[in-house]
Every structure is written in C-alpha cells, then in structure tokens.
Amino acid sequence: MLQILTKLRYLCRETLSGLQRGGWMNWAAISTVTVSLFLFGLSLQTSWQLDALLAHFGSQLEISVYLQPDISGQDVIDQVQAFPTVQEVRVVSKEEAWQSLLYELRVADPDYATQQLEGNPLVDELKVTAYSPQSVPNLVERLTTLPQVDYCVYINEAREQFEQLQAGLSWVSLSLISILSITAIAVVTTTLHLIAVARRNELEIMQLVGATKVWIIIPFICQGILFGLAGGILSLILITTLRTLIAQFLFTEQEFLRFLTEQLTLTSLQMSLLPLILLSGGGGIGLISSYLALRRLALR
Amino acid sequence: MKTSRRRIVINPQTRSIPLENVAPTRPFRQAPPPKEIIIRLQDVSKIYPDGSRCLIGANLNLKRGDFIFITGTSGTGKSTLLKLLYGEETPSSGQIYVNGSEVHELKGDHLAKFRRRIGVVFQDYKLIPNRTVAENVAFVLQAQGRRQQEIERRLLPTLKMVGLAHKADAFPDQLSGGEQQRVSIARAIVGTPPLVLADEPTGNLDLENATQILRTLENLNTYGATIIVTTHDHHLAGLSGKPIVELRQGQLYWQKR
Numbered sequence: 001m002l003q004i005l006t007k008l009r010y011l012c013r014e015t016l017s018g019l020q021r022g023g024w025m026n027w028a029a030i031s032t033v034t035v036s037l038f039l040f041g042l043s044l045q046t047s048w049q050l051d052a053l054l055a056h057f058g059s060q061l062e063i064s065v066y067l068q069p070d071i072s073g074q075d076v077i078d079q080v081q082a083f084p085t086v087q088e089v090r091v092v093s094k095e096e097a098w099q100s101l102l103y104e105l106r107v108a109d110p111d112y113a114t115q116q117l118e119g120n121p122l123v124d125e126l127k128v129t130a131y132s133p134q135s136v137p138n139l140v141e142r143l144t145t146l147p148q149v150d151y152c153v154y155i156n157e158a159r160e161q162f163e164q165l166q167a168g169l170s171w172v173s174l175s176l177i178s179i180l181s182i183t184a185i186a187v188v189t190t191t192l193h194l195i196a197v198a199r200r201n202e203l204e205i206m207q208l209v210g211a212t213k214v215w216i217i218i219p220f221i222c223q224g225i226l227f228g229l230a231g232g233i234l235s236l237i238l239i240t241t242l243r244t245l246i247a248q249f250l251f252t253e254q255e256f257l258r259f260l261t262e263q264l265t266l267t268s269l270q271m272s273l274l275p276l277i278l279l280s281g282g283g284g285i286g287l288i289s290s291y292l293a294l295r296r297l298a299l300r
Numbered sequence: 301m302k303t304s305r306r307r308i309v310i311n312p313q314t315r316s317i318p319l320e321n322v323a324p325t326r327p328f329r330q331a332p333p334p335k336e337i338i339i340r341l342q343d344v345s346k347i348y349p350d351g352s353r354c355l356i357g358a359n360l361n362l363k364r365g366d367f368i369f370i371t372g373t374s375g376t377g378k379s380t381l382l383k384l385l386y387g388e389e390t391p392s393s394g395q396i397y398v399n400g401s402e403v404h405e406l407k408g409d410h411l412a413k414f415r416r417r418i419g420v421v422f423q424d425y426k427l428i429p430n431r432t433v434a435e436n437v438a439f440v441l442q443a444q445g446r447r448q449q450e451i452e453r454r455l456l457p458t459l460k461m462v463g464l465a466h467k468a469d470a471f472p473d474q475l476s477g478g479e480q481q482r483v484s485i486a487r488a489i490v491g492t493p494p495l496v497l498a499d500e501p502t503g504n505l506d507l508e509n510a511t512q513i514l515r516t517l518e519n520l521n522t523y524g525a526t527i528i529v530t531t532h533d534h535h536l537a538g539l540s541g542k543p544i545v546e547l548r549q550g551q552l553y554w555q556k557r
Binding site for chain 2: 005006013201204208211212213215
C-alpha cells in the first residue's frame with residue numbers, strides 16, 4: 001500500500017512538474033486536441049442524428065398522393081383502398097391542408113391571405129399506407145397511372161437524399177478529423193518533446209542514478225493522457241452546449257422543425273457513449289503522442 | 301543488527317556526526333572484507349567514431365574499500381573511463397566488470413539496478429536548478445522508487461554528513477561552487493552505494509573547498525565505500541596520500557600504492 005502511495009505521489013509530482021515546464025505549450029496542445037475531438041464528436045453526433053432520422057423515415061410506409069385540382073379525395077378513396085398492398089387510406093382535404101399551412105406560417109389574417117391568392121391553391125391529398133416498404137415503389141407506380149392523381153411523393157426519395165447527404169458529410173468529416181488528429185498528435189508530441197528537452201538534466205540524472213526506463217517515461221505518458229483528457233472534456237462541453245443551443249433555436253410549433261428538434265435529442269445510450277468515446281479518443285491521442293515524443297528521447 | 305557507536309569528525313568546520321545518524325545501512329557501517337575485487341578492467345579499449353583513442357588495452361583491478369586517484373591531463377579519457385564504469389559508454393573491446401557484472405552487457409532495468417549501486421559525482425554538479433538542496437538529494441531516491449519514509453530517514457543524515465543540513469531549503473544558485481559540489485556528493489551517496497565515482501570533483505574549486513570535498517570522500521571510504529576520483533591536479537592527489545593511477549596514452553600506470 002505504501003509502495004503504491006509512493007508511486008502515485010511520485011507520478012503526480014513529476015507530471016505536475018512537467019506541466020509547469022510546459023507553460024503555454026500545454027494550452028496549445030490541449031486546444032488542438034479539443035478542436036480535433038470537437039469535430040469528431042460533432043460528426044459522430046450528426047451521424048447518429050441522421051441515422052435516427054433515416055430510421056424514422058424507414059418506419060413510415062406512407063405515400064402522399066396529390067390529386068388533380070377539383071378532384072375530391074372522397075371520390076377516389078374507395079378505388080385506392082381496393083389495391084391489395086394498401087393497408088390504410090386517409091383523406092386530407094385541401095381546406096384542412098390550407099388551414100394547417102396558414103397556422104404553420106403564422107399568418108395573422110387567413111381570410112386576407114386566401115383572398116390575395118384568389119382562393120385556396122392547394123389540392124386534396126390521400127395519405128396511403130402500404131403493408132410493406134418493398135411494395136411502396138409498385139404501389140406508387142399504380143397510383144400515378146390513375147387519371148385523378150397528379151403526382152405522388154413517398155419517403156424513399158427523401159431517404160435517398162438524406163443518405164447521400166450523410167455519405168458526403170462522412171467523407172468531409174473523416175478527412176477533416178484525420179488532418180486535425182495528425183495535427184493534434186504533432187502538437188502534443190512537440191510539446192512533450194520540448195518539456196523533455198527542458199528537463200533533460202533531470203532525465204539524465206534519473207538515468208544515471210538508476211531510475212528504470214518505465215519510471216522515467218510514465219510521467220510523460222501521464223502528461224500526454226492528461227492533455228488528451230482535458231481536450232476530451234472541453235470538446236464534450238462545446239458539443240453539449242452547441243446541441244442545447246440548436247435545440248432551443250429550432251424549438252418551434254412548425255411541425256417539420258419540431259420533428260427535427262426531436263431527432264436532435266440523443267438516446268440515453270448515445271448520451272453515455274459520447275463522453276466515453278471523446279475521453280478515450282483524447283486519451284488515445286495523448287498516448288500516441290507520448291510514445292512518439294519519448295521515442296525521440298535517447299534512453300538506454 | 302547491532303551498530304557501532306564510534307564517532308567521526310568530517311571537518312573542523314563541520315559538525316561531528318554520530319555514525320548511526322549518518323550512514324543508514326551497509327556498506328558504510330561495516331567495512332566488508334578488503335580483498336574482494338569490485339572493479340576489473342581487462343584489455344579495455346575505447347575508440348570513438350572520429351578515431352580518437354581514449355583507452356588502449358587498459359587493465360585495472362580494484363578491491364572493495366580502495367580509494368584511488370586517476371590523474372591525467374585534460375582530454376586523456378578520465379571521464380570516459382568513469383563513463384565506462386557506470387555504463388554510459390561501451391568499450392570498443394575488452395571487458396569491464398563492476399560489482400561482479402559485465403557492464404556493457406547490461407541493458408534496460410538491469411543497467412538501472414546496477415547504477416543504483418554506484419554513486420556518481422559530476423564535475424559540473426548537474427544539480428536541478430528549480431529544486432532545493434533537499435529535493436535535489438531526495439530526487440535520487442524518488443527516481444529509484446524508494447518510500448517516502450525511507451527518503452526522510454536518509455536525507456538529513458546525508459546532508460549533515462556533507463555539512464549542508466542548514467541549507468536544505470536553499471536553491472543551487474544560492475550556493476557557492478564548493479557547496480554545490482557537496483550537494484552533488486550528497487546526491488551520490490544518499491543511496492549508500494558501495495562504489496563512488498567522482499569526476500573531477502575539485503576541478504572548479506579553490507584549495508580549501510577542494511580539500512573539504514576530498515575529506516568528505518575519505519570519510520565515505522572509512523565506511524567501506526570504494527572511491528575513484530579523477531583529477532588533473534597531481535599535486536592535490538599527492539597531498540591525499542592515496543594511491544594514484546595515471547592515465548597516459550590510453551594506458552593506466554600505478555604511481556603509488
């Protein structure tokens with residue numbers, strides 16, 4: 001027990017001594033790790049949010065069928081309901097849709113707006129739910145052939161766009177994170193190397209009086225890990241603050257934005273994973289940097 | 301183990317220190333049998349990559365408890381010889397045995413543990429400027445992973461032995477050259493090594509300070525430590541009355557025994 005306490009005391013003292021020698025270089029190291037982990041965390045969080053969004057879309061088997069002007073939904077509903085792959089059909093009348101749009105746009109005087117547009121410009125819509133996602137494309141094809149139907153919108157299109165967006169974002173963030181991680185490792189390595197150079201007398205004496213290699217390098221490894229952990233904590237604070245601010249900014253009564261805001265919320269598992277990933281990422285960067293810095297030290 | 305009660309006088313200017321307060325454990329308390337070989341050099345040569353030759357087939361045997369001076373003009377290889385003994389340099393050829401170990405075969409932890417049994421005093425002191433005298437001396441024991449209790453037990457007696465107990469909290473730049481060298485000696489002996497190598501310990505000092513340093517080393521020798529002192533000052537070495545080995549043209553020559 002005493003031996004462990006002695007070792008801990010030594011490690012703390014030597015690590016602190018190294019940090020004191022580092023001065024402003026410590027901040028340079030921590031800030032680059034922070035920026036790198038911030039971008040990494042942000043892209044990871046965005047990827048989780050897009051996944052949630054896609055999963056949400058995937059669960060929707062609903063097709064929006066917009067009818068020709070002057071065609072009533074009630075006239076077509078039985079015909080559509082008769083299709084074998086259709087589970088449910090619901091009519092959204094153009095009046096209902098118009099009221100909803102005016103409400104979402106916060107139009108103060110709905111009558112005036114209707115008058116300005118010379119009446120309700122919308123058409124009746126059918127919300128058609130299919131039995132299975134696989135049947136959706138065929139069903140859309142059949143619905144489009146109906147003379148009463150103007151056009152159909154279904155979620156696969158949006159999903160494809162989201163997937164393309166996610167793939168694009170992944171590549172951009174991966175490239176950025178790689179460059180920044182290398183920069184962070186280079187800065188931390190240089191910082192630790194400069195600290196080692198500033199302490200070369202102590203290191204030389206340690207070697208000459210019989211300190212083992214592990215005993216000499218452990219304080220440097222602790223320093224590197226501390227830089228990484230500090231960067232991880234700071235990036236986590238930044239990411240959490242940014243997420244909260246965006247959620248507050250997007251909080252609105254508009255249905256789509258409200259839906260987006262809901263998707264910004266991480267699950268409890270993701271909330272626990274994010275700090276763990278950031279801290280281990282920081283620790284990893286610190287560890288690699290310490291190894292690289294110490295490899296340049298000639299310890300026999 | 302029962303300890304003796306004899307007292308030693310380090311220097312008229314320093315205090316008398318009871319033995320039990322000075323050297324905590326072996327080998328200083330009891331001088332070991334004097335016949336055991338502690339250092340053996342066999343046909344040792346050291347040639348640097350630039351072609352300069354420091355040692356050429358040098359031979360030397362030293363017994364435990366010996367005290368010798370190694371003299372020679374500057375650049376003859378005195379420091380290199382000591383570096384070979386504590387494993388900072390490797391010989392180009394030949395064998396070096398210290399404390400029964402072949403030095404150049406040692407690496408990593410084995411070399412580290414081997415060095416714990418050697419105290420080295422440097423000509424340029426090699427003190428850490430931002431640490432106090434006590435911290436500089438304790439640093440050795442901390443670096444060796446010794447327990448705090450043991451560090452505290454050894455620290456004060458060692459500082460007393462070199463007459464610097466009252467300057468424990470001073471920083472190196474607040475000390476004279478002689479005092480800094482004594483700190484360097486304290487750091488070398490605080491772990492009670494059986495072998496002390498002093499590289500020009502008096503090189504930067506006036507005669508009074510140099511004599512004081514040599515007396516401290518002689519006192520260590522009375523406790524059984526083997527001492528090797530390098531110096532370019534033949535006169536100072538001659539005054540001590542100890543055996544002198546001259547390093548000349550890569551060879552070691554005994555001058556006085």
